[in-house]
Amino acid sequence: MNATAYCSGEVGVEQVCNYKGLFIAMTGVGSRRTPEEGTAFLDSIFPAYPNIWRISMWHKNQLKYQTGSKLNGVGWGVYEASLKHGAIVMTGMSSGRAAPQLKKGRRH
Numbered sequence: 001m002n003a004t005a006y007c008s009g010e011v012g013v014e015q016v017c018n019y020k021g022l023f024i025a026m027t028g029v030g031s032r033r034t035p036e037e038g039t040a041f042l043d044s045i046f047p048a049y050p051n052i053w054r055i056s057m058w059h060k061n062q063l064k065y066q067t068g069s070k071l072n073g074v075g076w077g078v079y080e081a082s083l084k085h086g087a088i089v090m091t092g093m094s095s096g097r098a099a100p101q102l103k104k105g106r107r108h
Helices: 035-048 077-084
Strands: 007-010 014-019 022-027 053-057 088-090
Touching (some): 014 035, 053 077
Parallel strands (some): 022 053
């Protein structure tokens, strides 16, 4: 499948993909777009596509939705716009990591 045949816009900034009834709106909110610009993009793009299945996505975090300690990067507007237009939200990640350690004297 050639993804560019189903997608338009700038990747990671303002891009939409429409494939077999699934509509995905990607915004660069928090990195390449302000929270207001990200919200306006979602509010303007969703009405143009009548798809039942909708996903809105961005890379940055919102503290209350993450297990890590990164601060708010997007604001609540993009969440509210997604809710208003019936979209599933996919967000960035906190990149928290943990590594198991063996206790002294233990072997694999």
